[in-house]
Amino acid sequence: xxxxxxVLGDVNVDIIGKFDGFPTPGSxxxxxxxxxxxxxxxxxxxxxxxxxxxxADFFTMIGEDxxxxxxxxxxxxxxxxxxxxxxxxxxxxxxxxxxxxNERTFFSFRRGAADVHIxxxxxxxxxxxxxxxxxxxxxxxxGEETFETxxxxxxxxxxxxxKIFFDPNIRKTDLVSISxxxxxxxxxxxxxxAQDELKALFSKSDKFRFCSDLLSTGISDIWIKRGANxxxxxxxxxxxxxxxxxxxxxECTGAGDAFNAAVIWGYVNNLEEKEIGIYGxxxxxxxxxxxxxxxxxxxxxxMLESKHYKSIKTGVKVS
Numbered sequence: 001x002x003x004x005x006x007v008l009g010d011v012n013v014d015i016i017g018k019f020d021g022f023p024t025p026g027s028x029x030x031x032x033x034x035x036x037x038x039x040x041x042x043x044x045x046x047x048x049x050x051x052x053x054x055x056a057d058f059f060t061m062i063g064e065d066x067x068x069x070x071x072x073x074x075x076x077x078x079x080x081x082x083x084x085x086x087x088x089x090x091x092x093x094x095x096x097x098x099x100x101x102n103e104r105t106f107f108s109f110r111r112g113a114a115d116v117h118i119x120x121x122x123x124x125x126x127x128x129x130x131x132x133x134x135x136x137x138x139x140x141x142x143g144e145e146t147f148e149t150x151x152x153x154x155x156x157x158x159x160x161x162x163k164i165f166f167d168p169n170i171r172k173t174d175l176v177s178i179s180x181x182x183x184x185x186x187x188x189x190x191x192x193x194a195q196d197e198l199k200a201l202f203s204k205s206d207k208f209r210f211c212s213d214l215l216s217t218g219i220s221d222i223w224i225k226r227g228a229n230x231x232x233x234x235x236x237x238x239x240x241x242x243x244x245x246x247x248x249x250x251e252c253t254g255a256g257d258a259f260n261a262a263v264i265w266g267y268v269n270n271l272e273e274k275e276i277g278i279y280g281x282x283x284x285x286x287x288x289x290x291x292x293x294x295x296x297x298x299x300x301x302x303m304l305e306s307k308h309y310k311s312i313k314t315g316v317k318v319s
Contacts, residue, residue, distance in 0.1 A: 004268055005049055005056040006128065006157075009042020009136035010115045011084065012093040015289060016253055019100050037253075037292035038071045039095060041136040041169050042115070043291055044254045047222040047285070047294035050080045052303075053118040054268055059126050060084050060139075062115040063091035072297065091113035097253050104253060106171070116143025120152055133157050134264060137168040141177040141186060151180075163267070165261050167192040170200050178204045181313050186217045188268070192260050194225040221273075223263055223280070225256050226240025230281050233273055242277035247285040254293020259284040261297070283304065 016035040023029035038047075046058035062068035062084045071092065077080040093113035094118035098105045110116065116139055135154060139146040154164055166188040168181050182205060185191070191214060193201065202209050211222055211234045222234040230244035262283035264277030283303055300307070 004130060005054055005132045006130040007042055007046040007049070007056055007058040008139075009045070009058075009060060009134075009237070010093060010110075010113070010138040010142075011038070011043040011060045011062055011071060012095045012110070012113075013037075013070055013097045014039030014253060015094065015292060016251065017096070017098055019098055019250065021100055022098070022105070027054050035291045035312060036070070037295055038074045039094060039097075039293045040115075040255065041138050041167060041257050041260075043071070043172060044257035044293045044297075045136065045167075045260045045264075046135055047075070047078070047080060047096040047256050048297045049264060051078075051297050052261060052263075052265040052283075052300045054265055056081065057127070057130070058084075059123065061087050061118050061122060063087055065092055065115050066223070067094055070180045078295070085114075085118070087117065090117050099251055099253070108171075110142060113142070115139050116146050118146040118149050119141040120149045123149070123153070127156055128153060128162075130157075130162060132163045132165060132264060132268065134165045134260065135167075135184070137166070137170060137181060137184070140180050140269045141168075141170070141172055141255065147180050151183060154184060157236035158187045164265065165190045165192060165260070165264055165267075167256070168197055168201065173200050173204050175204075178250065181205075187221070188222050189218070190263070191219050191222045192225070192256075192263065193222070194256055195227070198224060201256035223259075224276075225253075225259055225284075227255075230266075231259065231277055233277055235273075238273055240274060240277060242274075243282050244281045245285045247289055249288040251291050251296075252288050254296065255284045255288050257293060258287040258297050262303075265300075279303070 014037045017031045019029045019031045032092045049056040093108040096107040118244040164187050224232040230242045233240045286298050287296050
């Protein structure tokens with residue numbers, strides 16, 4: 001039986017630390033204690049979808065190591081199905097997230113991460129039949145093998161009527177990385193960039209300079225994540241700004257992925273654009289009030305009963 005959403009992307013162990021500032025070269029900065037959490041844009045979005053009650057599946061690849069074991073154990077405690085491909089040649093990704101004043105800097109141990117070495121043959125036995133496919137740009141940009149594999153997948157699934165959601169997750173703006181994103185975009189229906197990522201794309205790309213250029217490729221909706229300023233929606237027929245709820249942000253890792261999950265949830269439930277923007281902001285906002293990404297996301301009932309939801313909108317329909 002096919003799932004309503006298929007997620008393709010990365011998975012990490014996130015080591016999260018909050019510091020007062022950055023150390024100068026050769027010196028040391030101090031924090032209280034680290035938090036160890038499952039992470040990665042693909043995994044975060046998948047967990048968010050499952051917590052919101054969406055019948056989703058997730059394809060990724062991890063190493064045969066203690067980090068992969070940790071992720072499987074953590075998701076097991078949440079009661080969330082996780083059956084990744086296991087690589088004997090590559091390791092599980094690890095990312096150190098240094099947080100200062102709610103801004104994050106990443107130290108990434110991912111050059112040999114299994115999820116950037118996915119071949120099309122690795123997908124053997126995985127059903128690609130779903131109404132929605134969500135793709136993160138992390139694995140696309142970081143690994144040539146995975147880029148070629150996922151490009152083939154979006155080509156095939158798009159032709160069969162699948163709706164493609166894509167978060168570019170631009171961490172690198174070299175010509176190769178931008179070129180890979182440019183090749184994915186023509187297959188995308190819903191584009192989910194952060195504001196700074198959109199600016200980076202427009203400044204580096206020879207093909208896309210404005211949102212109108214993106215819409216001309218066939219993208220129907222562009223959801224722009226603007227952090228504490230909420231989000232914006234651009235489409236051929238609509239342009240909306242959605243204010244963010246007032247939250248006491250503790251740690252922002254994975255907030256954008258939480259937003260992605262809530263937006264996809266809205267489309268699955270056929271909600272109106274204005275409703276989707278409200279839910280996306282609320283879900284992301286709640287996630288910032290806790291340490292970690294995927295494990296910090298609220299369940300559907302918790303989101304609907306939150307003070308942020310009640311203060312921004314009442315009477316919003318939910319399927």
